[in-house]
Amino acid sequence: MLRKKWIATLGISALLVGGVLSGCSKDTKESTGKVDEGKKVEVTLAGWGSSPEEADLLSQVLKDFEAKHPNIKVKHEVIADQYMDVVKTRLIGGEGPDVFYLDAVEAPALIETGVVEPLNDYVKDDFDLEDFEKPLIEAFQKDGKYYGFPKGYSTLALFYNKQMLSNAGVEVPTTWDELREVSKKLTDGTNVYGFGQNPELARTYFIAEALGGKVVEDNKANFAEPKVVEALKPYVDQHLIEKTAAQPSDVGADWTGEMFGQGKAAMVIEGNWTIPYLDSTFPNIEYGMAEVPTIDGKKGTMAFTVAYVMNAATEKKEAAWELISYLTGKEGMETWTSKGFELPSRKSVAENLGYDKDELRGALVAGAPYATVWSNGTNLPIIFNNFNNQFVSAYLGQANLADALTEAEKTANKEIEKQ
Incomplete structure (x- = not known):
């Protein structure tokens, strides 16, 4: 997470913006991505590789999500090498994932291109924005808009x-x-x-x-x-x-x-x-x-953190938001961080899991409110x-x-x- 190679040029930015415009040119009904009962929607989630233990945890979270959302199927794609380069190439070609990981250090430049969907209109009161550690959630904000929600941190x-x-x-x-x-x-x-x-x-x-x-x-x-x-x-x-x-x-x-x-x-x-x-x-x-x-x-x-973000060109926005809101919601996040490989970016989840009072991790949790985010x-x-x-x-x-x-x-x- 700390040493990924970043290749960002004006030409790539222009192509990405073009890709978004192209991807959003379809008719409004198709691009809203409504989750209709009886009709299954497949949402692609892309991220980089992790340890077998972390992979098992994510698999469990996705199974739990699908059980609660029977009309949504998640296709999980692992991009093992040159993650951001691959994601950018796919976004340019109009084949980007619906939801994907975005590291805080890379967020400002990618958000600038317009390929990341602002999420304010999707958020409801029960999502509880105040529960997130403030420095972490601010790393994915621009001009008052939220472009992603942190899945965890250290x-x-x-x-x-x-x-x-x-x-x-x-x-x-x-x-x-x-x-x-x-x-x-x-x-x-x-x-x-x-x-x-x-x-x-x-x-x-x-x-x-x-x-x-x-x-x-x-x-x-x-x-x-x-x-x-x-x-x-x-x-x-x-x-x-x-x-x-x-x-x-x-x-x-x-x-x-x-x-x-x-x-x-x-x-x-x-x-x-x-x-x-x-x-x-x-x-x-x-x-x-x-x-x-x-x-x-x-x-x-x-503080080092990664968010789940939505591809602005996805035609499955409603389903993509359902996935993001579950993964970064209290229930999904508690399962994902239950083994301590990553710390929960929600304060309530850290308290529920006892990390705030943990002999070791307590020091890490204590630093979240005053941390300088790597971004x-x-x-x-x-x-x-x-x-x-x-x-x-x-x-x-x-x-x-x-x-x-x-x-x-x-x-x-x-x-x-x-x-």
Whole structure:
């Protein structure tokens, strides 16, 4: 979800808009997609692949939906590779799915093309919009219109090795300054680092804005501004100067979850997906979770979310909405999130499942109301690619942080202007 390739050009946007107009040119009666009794409607649902356990859960939810809606059959299509490219190609060709997954980071650009159906007119009072975590639902809004409803999410939280903290005689840090100090006591040369880091914008966005700076301003890169550089400097210094933090490749790991599980890092900031990974791959590790330490007295974390959206050109709008409303409604969402692979974007469902008070997931749920969603305007893919390229060079000590971010900002904005 965090690293999908985004290919968005003006030409593709124009073709997508053309595809919508073409798809909607049929007569009104046919395009309303009325669900008539005695006549079965097939709705196509497209998404990317998941674990066998998640696939089984979704299958169960769809069976429950069909049982309650006997006149609607769901055809589930899994797009294993290049998901967004495939979906866009199908939308251009007028063969797009009726309902499909849309990642928040990709939502603004796709919504801009007009291929996603606004859902305000479908929503009834009993759908309970207020039940959704506010930052998550706002990620799929534009000009007061809802274009999708989040099927689930994960924030980031602090994972800590209980035994390592106990041996070092330190408490779980609650502020970033404490995290840096605790990291010094937890670090053992290059054998164990106090803190495992992810030097990329998807994980540091909230840090970059912690002192009041803005990474994105007017849909352009703005991350070279002094407040952003100042906020990111301690993160880089912990790696370069204090030597109490490392990235996964420094210790031969693929990601911080593996780094943590191997005992190469005493603390990492990771998401909900790390829990089943640790439980299955490193079952003997004793760990706890806490909210991300505050920066300058403010709470912060990231949120990653995906919505169910409707193809604006579908001729089965009523049936498509019935599916979306069930999948993102309280009953369907409770089944889908019951195993904890994804957290429910509805507050009531999180409470019903006990996630808000869970020893581990409680920290993730607590972060949802104040999280920075990984989504900001149509140009974020260009912005984060350029940020990552230069930020890594500063993180490795190959360039001054301010200079690196200035160069990255200039390059990003030039690419944006050329679109």
